Amino acid sequence: xxxxxxxxxxxxxxxxxxxxxxxxxxxxxxxxxxxxxxxxxxxxxxxxxxxxxxxxxxxxxxxxxxxxxxxxxxxxxxxxxxxxxxxxxxxxxxxxxxxxxxxxxxxxxxxxxxxxxxxxxxxxxxxxxxxxxxxxxxxxxxxxxxxxxxxxxxxxxxxxxxxxxxxxxxxxxxxxxxxxxxxxxxxxxxxxxxxxxxxxxxxxxxxxxxxxxxxxxxxxxxxxxxxxxxxxxxxxxxxxxxxxxxxxxxxxxxxxxxxxxxxxxxxxxxxxxxxxxxxxxxxxxxxxxxxxxxxxxxxxxxxxxxxxxxxxxxxxxxxxxxxxxxxxxxxxxxxxxxxxxxxxxxxxxxxxxxxxxxxxxxxxxxxxxxxxxxxxxxxxxxxxxx
Amino acid sequence: xxxxxxxxxxxxxxxxxxxxxxxxxxxxxxxxxxxxxxxxxxxxxxxxxxxxxxxxxxxxxxxxxxxxxxxxxxxxxxxxxxxxxxxxxxxxxxxxxxxxxxxxxxxxxxxxxxxxxxxxxxxxxxxxxxxxxxxxxxxxxxxxxxxxxxxxxxxxxxxxxxxxxxxxxxxxxxxxxxxxxxxxxxxxxxxxxxxxxxxxxxxxxxxxxxxxxxxxxxxxxxxxxxxxxxxxxxxxxxxxxxxxxxxxxxxxxxxxxxxxxx
Ligand SMILES: Cc1cc2nc3c(=O)[nH]c(=O)nc-3n(C[C@H](O)[C@H](O)[C@H](O)COP(=O)(O)OP(=O)(O)OC[C@H]3O[C@@H](n4cnc5c(N)ncnc54)[C@H](O)[C@@H]3O)c2cc1C
Ligand SMILES: Cc1cc2nc3c(=O)[nH]c(=O)nc-3n(C[C@H](O)[C@H](O)[C@H](O)COP(=O)(O)OP(=O)(O)OC[C@H]3O[C@@H](n4cnc5c(N)ncnc54)[C@H](O)[C@@H]3O)c2cc1C
Numbered sequence: 001x002x003x004x005x006x007x008x009x010x011x012x013x014x015x016x017x018x019x020x021x022x023x024x025x026x027x028x029x030x031x032x033x034x035x036x037x038x039x040x041x042x043x044x045x046x047x048x049x050x051x052x053x054x055x056x057x058x059x060x061x062x063x064x065x066x067x068x069x070x071x072x073x074x075x076x077x078x079x080x081x082x083x084x085x086x087x088x089x090x091x092x093x094x095x096x097x098x099x100x101x102x103x104x105x106x107x108x109x110x111x112x113x114x115x116x117x118x119x120x121x122x123x124x125x126x127x128x129x130x131x132x133x134x135x136x137x138x139x140x141x142x143x144x145x146x147x148x149x150x151x152x153x154x155x156x157x158x159x160x161x162x163x164x165x166x167x168x169x170x171x172x173x174x175x176x177x178x179x180x181x182x183x184x185x186x187x188x189x190x191x192x193x194x195x196x197x198x199x200x201x202x203x204x205x206x207x208x209x210x211x212x213x214x215x216x217x218x219x220x221x222x223x224x225x226x227x228x229x230x231x232x233x234x235x236x237x238x239x240x241x242x243x244x245x246x247x248x249x250x251x252x253x254x255x256x257x258x259x260x261x262x263x264x265x266x267x268x269x270x271x272x273x274x275x276x277x278x279x280x281x282x283x284x285x286x287x288x289x290x291x292x293x294x295x296x297x298x299x300x301x302x303x304x305x306x307x308x309x310x311x312x313x314x315x316x317x318x319x320x321x322x323x324x325x326x327x328x329x330x331x332x333x334x335x336x337x338x339x340x341x342x343x344x345x346x347x348x349x350x351x352x353x354x355x356x357x358x359x360x361x362x363x364x365x366x367x368x369x370x371x372x373x374x375x376x377x378x379x380x381x382x383x384x385x386x
Numbered sequence: 387x388x389x390x391x392x393x394x395x396x397x398x399x400x401x402x403x404x405x406x407x408x409x410x411x412x413x414x415x416x417x418x419x420x421x422x423x424x425x426x427x428x429x430x431x432x433x434x435x436x437x438x439x440x441x442x443x444x445x446x447x448x449x450x451x452x453x454x455x456x457x458x459x460x461x462x463x464x465x466x467x468x469x470x471x472x473x474x475x476x477x478x479x480x481x482x483x484x485x486x487x488x489x490x491x492x493x494x495x496x497x498x499x500x501x502x503x504x505x506x507x508x509x510x511x512x513x514x515x516x517x518x519x520x521x522x523x524x525x526x527x528x529x530x531x532x533x534x535x536x537x538x539x540x541x542x543x544x545x546x547x548x549x550x551x552x553x554x555x556x557x558x559x560x561x562x563x564x565x566x567x568x569x570x571x572x573x574x575x576x577x578x579x580x581x582x583x584x585x586x587x588x589x590x591x592x593x594x595x596x597x598x599x600x601x602x603x604x605x606x607x608x609x610x611x612x613x614x615x616x617x618x619x620x621x622x623x624x625x626x627x628x629x630x631x632x633x634x635x636x637x638x639x640x641x642x643x644x645x646x647x648x
Contacts, residue, residue, distance in 0.1 A: 011579050018573055049576040062576060 001292060003299055005071075012068055015048050016075035028080040031205040032351050035197075037161050038083045038205050045087060046116020054091060055098065059110035065306035066240060070247035070298055077251025078258070081355035082203035084251065086119060088244045089157035089206070092363070093120030095237040096166040096182055100225040109164055109184065118163035123153035123211050124234055131368050133168075133234065138213065140169040140181055145220045147171070147183065149213040152195070157362075159209030160194040163187045166237075167211070168230045180230025184222040191216030202354030235313075238363055242316045243302045246323035249359035250294050253327040256334035256352040257287050263338050263347075274337075283337055287330045294323040314376035321369035324359035331356040387440035387538060388497045389431040392487055392518070393424040393459065395452040396508040404617055420455040423503025426564050428459045429571040431501050434536060441465045443497075445490050447475060447483055453587055460582040461574030467587035474592050477605030480509070484517030485602045489595040491522055498538060500561040504529055515563040525556040531567040 005013065023044045031038055045051055054069040055061025062068070069091055076084035090113065097109050097120075112118040129136040138151025149169055156165075165185045172179040185192055195210025224233055261284055264275035274280045301319035304312050331353040335342035342349045360366045398417040405412050420428075431442045444459045446452045447470040456467030470486060478486065491500065500519075505512035519526035531546040534553065542555040546565050574582070592598045601607055627634045 007583075008576075008580065011576060015573065015576055015579065022573070044573065047575060048573050049578075053576075 001295075003295075008064075009068060009071055012050075012053065012064070012071050013075055016050065016072045017078075019044055019048055019050070020076050020079035024076065024079045024083050028083065028205070028348070029345070029351070031080075032082060033204075033345075035199070035204045037207050038086055039161075041083055042086050042116060042119065051087060051090065051116035052114025055094070055110050055114040059106055060114035061110070062114075065302070066243055067299065067302035067306050070243055070302045073244055073247040074251040074254070074295075074298075077248045078255035080205065081248050081252040081255075081352070081359075082205035084248060085157060085203055085206040086161075088241075088248055089122070090120045090162070091244055092237065092241045093122040093158065093162060093164060093166055095240045096122070096224050096233050097164075097184065099236055099240065100182065100229070100233050101184075105184065105222075105224070113164065119158050119161055120164040120166070121156050121158040121162040122237065123156045123159075123165055123167040125154050125156070126152065127154050131365060133231070134177065136168070136170060136180070138167070138169040139173075140171050140183065140218070142171070142220070143217070146217045147181075147220060147223075149183070149185070149191070149216040149218055151213055153211040153213075155198065155208050155362075156211050157206055157208055159207055159211055160197065161207050165192075165211065166224065166233075167213075168234050169213075171227050171230070175228060177231050178228045180234075181227045182224040182230045182233040183218050184224060185213075185216070185218055189216055189218065201357060202351070203358050204354075239313045239316045240305060242320040242363055242369075243298055243305065245359055245363050246294070246298045246301070246319040249320075249323040249327035249356065250291065250298055252352050252356050252359070253287075253291050253294065253323070253330040256331040256349050256356075257284070257291050259347070259349050259352075260284060260287065260334040260337040260342075263341070267338075267341075280337060283333050287333050290326040290330060294319075294326045297322055311376075314373055314380075317364070317369040317372040317376075320359075320363065321366055321373065324356070325366060327356040327359050328353075387434060387438045387499065387536075389434060389440065389442050389499045389501060390491065390494060390497045391424070391427045391431045391442060391444045391459075391464075392500070392502045392514070393428065393444050393446045393455055394421045394503070394506045394509075394514075395419070395446060395448050395455045396421045396506055404615070418451065418454070420458050421503050421506045421508075423505060423507070423564065423566065424455075425503075425571045426566055426568050427501040427503050428462055428464060429569045430533070430564055431499075432463050432572070433569065434499070434533070438536070438538075440498075443468065443494065445470065445487065445494075447471070447478075447486055450589075456587045457582040457585055458574065460585045461578035462572055463575070463578055467585070469587045469589045470591075471589055472591035472593075474600050475603050477608065478603050479608035479610035480511050480513040481517060481610070482603040482608045484514050484521055485599075485607075486592075487514070487518045488521035489598050490590070491518070492597075493590075493595050498558045499536075499541070500524065500559070502561065502563045504563050504565045512563075515561060519561040522561075525560040527554050527556055527560065527562045530562045530564045533562075533568075 023041055050072055052061030053064045053072055057063040073084050073088045094113050113120055124133055126136050140147040140149050167183050167185050168180050170179055171181040191214050193212045195212055198208040264280055265273050267274045298319045301315045304315055334349040335353050338349055341347050395418045398419050403412045435442050442464045443466045444464050445468045450471055453469055502515035527543050527545055529546045530543045532544040535542040540557050545552040545554055592600055627637050
């Protein structure tokens with residue numbers, strides 16, 4: 001396939017691949033097993049200038065967009081979908097600042113993120129507000145030129161490790177969808193603490209923690225956009241970041257496909273490599289086709305966003321829905337192709353299968369993506385009918 | 387601190403093939419890489435620069451294609467690269483190479499530290515570093531596995547030995563050669579790669595070095611004369627010694643003496 005990458009984009013792919021193979025591959029099993037946060041790898045990524053791929057040059061980044069981010073996340077995720085998340089979730093936490101930050105806020109926060117000195121995180125979900133984000137109970141009450149935050153955010157990726165957090169909190173419940181506000185909160189702010197680190201099925205090298213706010217005072221100048229714009233900030237952030245999750249899913253699937261193909265050529269049963277058994281071949285063919293289709297859709301979505309199209313919620317949701325479903329099927333089939341060996345921890349595909357599952361859940365479950373796609377379809381049809 | 391690192395382009399070792407007729411290495415279509423030991427040398431230079439400031443210059447003597455390894459080091463963060471390339475240098479042995487590199491140092495002038503790899507993985511002699519030091523009258527610490535302390539005027543380093551290590555201190559300028567235990571080289575950064583792509587190293591010929599004696603280099607100037615290069619045939623010839631242990635041991639000792647091994 002030729003996706004007409006520019007020379008710079010090809011360099012990003014090559015650099016990410018080299019980093020993944022030389023630095024991540026040797027440690028991925030251990031980090032997964034022991035749930036180690038990959039700070040050493042983050043340092044390598046920063047050294048290779050990869051943490052600021054999607055941040056404009058004026059703020060110390062490389063000036064790429066969603067597509068450049070996706071290329072890097074895909075390559076890294078081929079080797080480890082948990083470790084790549086340190087970068088991808090930082091992007092999720094950075095998009096609100098990129099999209100809605102004032103010039104002053106951008107100047108203050110983006111350079112350190114671009115340089116890899118600080119990681120970022122995005123705090124939306126709560127115990128009783130998952131798919132139903134409108135049900136959130138974390139509040140921010142104005143007190144002079146500060147806001148006082150109270151409440152607990154749950155399952156926040158990069159929690160505890162990141163320095164810069166974008167938090168959505170209710171400033172006026174009565175106003176409904178106009179009642180939430182987005183804040184930048186820095187680690188170390190009094191009243192901002194972290195809960196327990198979750199013990200997860202997959203992406204175990206990623207940190208998932210609670211963010212606990214107890215009378216945490218945040219200056220009003222840390223508001224992103226304006227009071228009442230919190231849900232708009234959140235929705236736009238997710239629309240921009242979903243292709244990144246899709247790229248993570250794609251990488252995991254492509255990594256599993258590689259493992260399965262290579263294994264099938266080595267494994268001999270009934271006096272022949274299993275790669276010469278048609279039932280196995282067809283499984284591999286389906287996997288490869290789905291991986292390529294997923295790649296084409298993600299690249300199209302990312303390029304649509306970077307081209308400055310106004311409405312991309314639908315294709316963004318489609319890319320995430322499709323790629324994550326493909327990742328689950330392909331990793332499950334990779335284990336199937338490898339039989340009992342695939343089920344064992346000595347081989348990486350069982351981990352890939354565990355890692356794939358999260359991509360169908362976070363940043364909106366597959367069901368929520370379908371809701372979003374259908375909603376857009378109906379809106380478009382209604383508009384056309386006018 | 388200005389640091390000069392000598393780097394060499396070598397054939398990716400797994401691919402080396404000899405021409406059975408001439409006994410020389412077949413270089414056509416063979417992938418060339420930066421000598422792995424020189425990558426550690428570059429990394430160490432960059433780390434010193436990050437701590438102390440200054441400039442890192444790499445120098446390689448070789449054909450025009452050797453620009454590629456210079457570009458790789460630029461991608462890692464090296465400031466400047468110089469390619470020494472001249473027909474007069476063709477066929478130079480280690481001595482002639484070292485003479486040339488010492489003339490390069492004379493021309494560069496302002497440096498405090500020279501770093502080389504322990505050895506090149508193809509030529510494998512480990513002679514060039516020490517010979518350059520000898521030519522220039524520089525103190526040398528070979529096989530450095532760790533720099534314990536470095537200032538503008540002195541260096542203290544650990545020299546890897548078979549049975550441990552020595553700690554040596556030297557005034558600067560000096561030359562050190564490094565082993566792989568010293569560090570883990572960084573990847574080329576994206577900004578570095580972009581800069582490297584456009585980077586054109588300086589190219590010096592013998593005429594660019596004042597006082598260069600051409601009689602010292604090239605095939606003619608090289609004291610090494612290669613009579614024959616060949617792949618040795620492996621011969622396994624064994625002999626079973628009969629008898630009980632004491633008797634067999636006595637026979638064995640006799641044979642060893644006979645063969646003048648000890
Ligand atoms: C490892 C991990 C990391 C995470 N990282 C972050 C993070 O960094 N920041 C953050 O804010 N959040 C994060 N989350 C939270 C994540 O986004 C939510 O888990 C997700 O949105 C789903 O919410 P829920 O788990 O409460 O599921 P629920 O909303 O309870 O859903 C349960 C089931 O019901 C279905 N369902 C619910 N509502 C509907 C509907 N209207 N239509 C159809 N089906 C529906 C869902 O699809 C799902 O199958 C993370 C979660 C995990 C597990
Ligand atoms: C017997 C023999 C015959 C040879 N005949 C020829 C010949 O006919 N024609 C020919 O072209 N070559 C010839 N060579 C190869 C050439 O002499 C050596 O490759 C070269 O001098 C470097 O020696 P080395 O590879 O052993 O490096 P080493 O001494 O093992 O290298 C040590 C370090 O010195 C530095 N260094 C070495 N070479 C260079 C360089 N060129 N530029 C910059 N830094 C360097 C590097 O830092 C390296 O890590 C011959 C070599 C031998 C041993």
